[in-house]
Amino acid sequence: MSLLLSPLTLRGTTFRNRVWLAPMCQYSAADDGLPTDWHLAHLGARAVGGFGLVLTEAAAVVPEGRISPQDVGIWNDEQVTAWRRITDFIRARGAHSGIQLAHAGRKASTYRPFGEGRGSVPTTDGGWTAVGPTGDAFPGYAAPHELTEAEILAVPGQFADATRRALAAGFDVVEVHAAHGYLLHQFLSPLSNTRTDRWGGDLAGRAQLLLDTVDAVRAVLPEQDPLLVRVSATDWTDGGLTGDDTATVAGWLREHGVDLVDVSTGGNVLADIPVGPGYQVPFARQVRDTGIAAGAVGMITTPHQAEKVLTGGDADVVLLGRPALFDPSWPLRAARELGDDTPVLAHEPGSPDARIVEGQPTGWVPQYGRGSWG
Template identity: 55%
Template sequence: MSLLFSPLSIRSVTFPNRLWVSPMCMYSAVDGVVQEWHHTHLTQFADGGAGLIITEATAVVAEGRISPRDAGLWNDRQRDAWAPIVRAIHERGALAGIQLAHAGRKASTWWPWADERGSVSIADGGWQTGAPSAVAFDGFEAPVALDAARIEHVIDAFRDAARRALDAGFDVLELHAAHGYLVHQFLSPLSNLRDDSYGGSLENRARLLLRIVDAVRGVAGDGVPVFVRISATDHAEGGFTPEEAAIVSEWAVEHGADLIDVSSGGLVAHQKIDVHPGYQVPLAETVRRSGRIPVTAVGLITAAEQAEQVLADGAADAVFAGREWLRDPHFGLRAAHELGASIPWPAQYTRARWR
């Protein structure tokens, strides 16, 4: 039996398989409100055999958006736009997760296909960014250091967004603590130069993440899984390390997280990454620590046998893919066919199942 297409239960949720869709920003929202594009984009993966689909990074406050075109969940209008998308995913047999995020010093930037690069000026609709310290990401405008009151506001915003997500019907809540965004900025000594209770030691640098986990777990109750996506290394000297990531992951689980979604990088422009198929899988294995912490692996996982081997090797409990789902929205159906696994197909597609 294929491990990739075996079920996985976390709290009260049973995932039909372990081949999942990573959060991928579409830069197509209007005032944080998702559009018809998002409905079509996300539901196609449910038809394509995904067990779990996690939405793009969804800002918990307006100033937490990566770009002015990012999705949000800081008001009820945004919640109501997500609800029919979640229903459509469920109707197609998949589960829906949302990635709650705050971009910190990497907010207020131009979307990838814009003519401009770097930070969006206030005159062009941008805003002042905030971060643990007033240290800019290379090429971006400098942020202001968040004071204690604004940190409390961020924690409250994650809590409120989590509540709206559950009201919209989401099955999984993922907290974005990776890719150089706000929570990752607090975790890394390259971006966190604070000398208060949120800076210095690893315990202090992890404080914001753990307080957010506490807040979201309080909303999620006993039944809803809470994931945390981390960058397990900054790929830069003096930055956040895999060993620190494993420790912080243990703390997050102790505070109520159920699974660590292991990625890497994104904090600094001078990172040096050896990119190759499955290059981040060893990081997941380090964090997993012989199965004590449930983890997912991600990073150039593009083939059925490759994903199956990640699970067979005990490196992860499930696999996220991103670009491969964009290339082939029916990646799950194809992977199951290649592995000889039997999974439900849309009745409209069954003529293509075997030949």
């Protein structure tokens, strides 16, 4: 068996493999943050295609935490119902479902990238006033409202309430989004957090909101449910967050009950990023070396490359974004290319269409009563 396609257990949850779907914004929600048939098709196809964990896009914990007016959310019960049919479908196909809980902070209320506009959406066009650690704006966006201490203190509770709804919606995993220049990353980075109170200053002060949020989420999650955190390991800019900083924070996250750190980079300021195959993998290794499980992401495109990331000890899982868009059945193709003859679990045992495929060519899955290639 390849390591890539071997199971991984975090707390009381065993994932069927180590190929996970990375969160990807779809900007396709219905009114009031509701996921739609688009999300069922997008996420469900990857569950059918063999991914071990299917993570949603950033789901806002409050309406003003959306990146755009077309983002999904998890702040009301109607959203819970809409998400439930998606998690039920994912589970019936043998995958686990995870939700990425997010607050966009100063990068909220922006136009989606579909040619409708650029920068911040004005209130006259359905936008709202964004918030941040300070009143400093992300380049090209409107200035945010600087959060008061009382408003900061409310943030962990917002994530906790969203976690309760995520559990009611049937999600198996929660990921706290602290990357890509969104609110929790804004507090972590010295480039966006120049506060002088207990929420700013040194790394410990800047990490306080993230740790408080993790504590609030962990307190709601059942003991057996894994908790992930996505981080941007570096700002790619002098004076910004560094890999060493993130390794330190990863150690704190482990002490606060986080089970895996999903390691990305950038997004908080404009930067010249040296993009290339596996360019973020060394940061995952740096996090993993602190003793916590790590996920690697970023231009990991081929099965052999992904396998090498894991066998080399750089990460415990790989998360795929664009490759999963190009090929929803990437894990099944990986099994064929890696020569892995492990039986393919097409659907969850006990579901009406459950079958464990034995003795078939790797990548073969039953569809509509006949064999076909995944």
